[in-house]
Amino acid sequence: MPEALFHSPHLTKISYGPGHPFQVERLEDLLGMLGALELLPPPPVETGPATREEIARGHDLAYLDALEAAETLPPRETVAWGFGAGDNPVFPGLWESCRLIAGGSLAAARWLRDRIEEGEDRPRAFHPGGGLHHAHRARAAGFCYVNDPVLAIRVLVDAGLRVLYVDVDAHHGDGVQEAFYASRAVLTVSIHQDGRTLFPGTGFPNESGSGDGAGYAVNFPLLPGAGDEEHRRFQRLVLEPLKDRYRPDVLVTEIGVDALPDDPLALLEWSLCGLDDFLRWADGTDLPWLSFGGGGYRRWNVIRGWSLVWARMRGRTLPEERPAHGPGGPLPESWPRRFWDEPPSRHLTDPQVRREHFDQVLSFLQERVFPRIGT
Numbered sequence: 001m002p003e004a005l006f007h008s009p010h011l012t013k014i015s016y017g018p019g020h021p022f023q024v025e026r027l028e029d030l031l032g033m034l035g036a037l038e039l040l041p042p043p044p045v046e047t048g049p050a051t052r053e054e055i056a057r058g059h060d061l062a063y064l065d066a067l068e069a070a071e072t073l074p075p076r077e078t079v080a081w082g083f084g085a086g087d088n089p090v091f092p093g094l095w096e097s098c099r100l101i102a103g104g105s106l107a108a109a110r111w112l113r114d115r116i117e118e119g120e121d122r123p124r125a126f127h128p129g130g131g132l133h134h135a136h137r138a139r140a141a142g143f144c145y146v147n148d149p150v151l152a153i154r155v156l157v158d159a160g161l162r163v164l165y166v167d168v169d170a171h172h173g174d175g176v177q178e179a180f181y182a183s184r185a186v187l188t189v190s191i192h193q194d195g196r197t198l199f200p201g202t203g204f205p206n207e208s209g210s211g212d213g214a215g216y217a218v219n220f221p222l223l224p225g226a227g228d229e230e231h232r233r234f235q236r237l238v239l240e241p242l243k244d245r246y247r248p249d250v251l252v253t254e255i256g257v258d259a260l261p262d263d264p265l266a267l268l269e270w271s272l273c274g275l276d277d278f279l280r281w282a283d284g285t286d287l288p289w290l291s292f293g294g295g296g297y298r299r300w301n302v303i304r305g306w307s308l309v310w311a312r313m314r315g316r317t318l319p320e321e322r323p324a325h326g327p328g329g330p331l332p333e334s335w336p337r338r339f340w341d342e343p344p345s346r347h348l349t350d351p352q353v354r355r356e357h358f359d360q361v362l363s364f365l366q367e368r369v370f371p372r373i374g375t
């Protein structure tokens with residue numbers, strides 16, 4: 001069972017600007033923790049930038065022209081592409097950072113494809129710096145400029161593989177859904193906080209694909225405060241039947257950890273134990289598995305969540321308490337000592353209301369969407 005973690009050291013040098021929630025330094029913290037946990041080696045595979053031609057597989061050329069020149073264009077010329085103060089700032093090194101993120105996800109996808117073609121048993125690839133699932137074909141959105149999951153999935157589809165994409169980020173995986181909306185080569189599944197209460201405002205159950213892809217987009221919105229109970233039922237009643245119907249060749253996951261408790265942007269309460277249930281489900285599919293990171297704005301949730309992803313990919317788990325020291329010296333004192341402890345629930349929605357909402361969504365999918373999905 002070969003596994004590889006993909007990382008670009010240059011990526012951690014960029015900054016969206018002070019105060020922006022998307023902080024790439026979180027990747028350095030993650031690698032520090034993985035080193036302390038002795039989950040490295042194997043050392044991360046260092047990746048370089050994607051070319052413009054590679055990125056053009058997922059984006060319009062006019063948009064890439066604007067993205068490449070964004071630092072020199074007056075703001076009034078870039079606002080139509082989604083750039084500007086707020087979510088998608090133009091910062092020094094923007095185009096280079098997009099190329100690095102895309103390059104890491106492409107390298108991970110090609111590595112996985114090659115292992116599959118060589119007949120290796122259950123290869124796994126993890127690119128925690130990827131998963132920018134909101135970028136559209138010709139517009140930046142939600143801190144995302146280039147949609148690296150779309151580029152990576154195209155590598156797998158081009159190899160004739162059927163892809164099950166599961167997105168557990170707190171936000172709807174709209175850009176990935178959009179790219180494959182009319183295709184049955186990719187079954188996109190997103191579980192996320194309800195779009196009436198969170199960006200990007202989409203991801204309702206009736207968004208289920210079009211044309212040849214009708215039925216091949218599945219959306220499961222959750223009310224604020226939803227967590228382990230909903231995720232457990234989602235795994236058993238949605239993911240498992242979908243896998244059996246669709247019979248994918250490869251699993252691709254976007255594991256944004258902003259669905260974990262106390263995220264400053266989202267309002268879900270999925271515990272680390274709940275995330276572990278999902279990872280064990282993914283492990284148990286015995287499929288080749290490619291994962292990206294994604295959102296995650298509470299630093300500790302990023303560190304422990306993605307440490308657990310990589311641990312599970314390698315058939316390991318996390319201890320009760322974190323190590324005090326790593327290869328580079330002591331880990332920050334400010335980090336909590338215990339991996340699995342959760343903050344008190346915020347009690348955001350009455351559990352009975354959440355349950356009724358879950359049942360309504362499930363019934364709709366079972367009656368209207370699942371029957372359209374075949375092998």
Ligand SMILES: [Zn+2]
Binds near residue numbers: 171
């Ligand atoms: Zn998110």
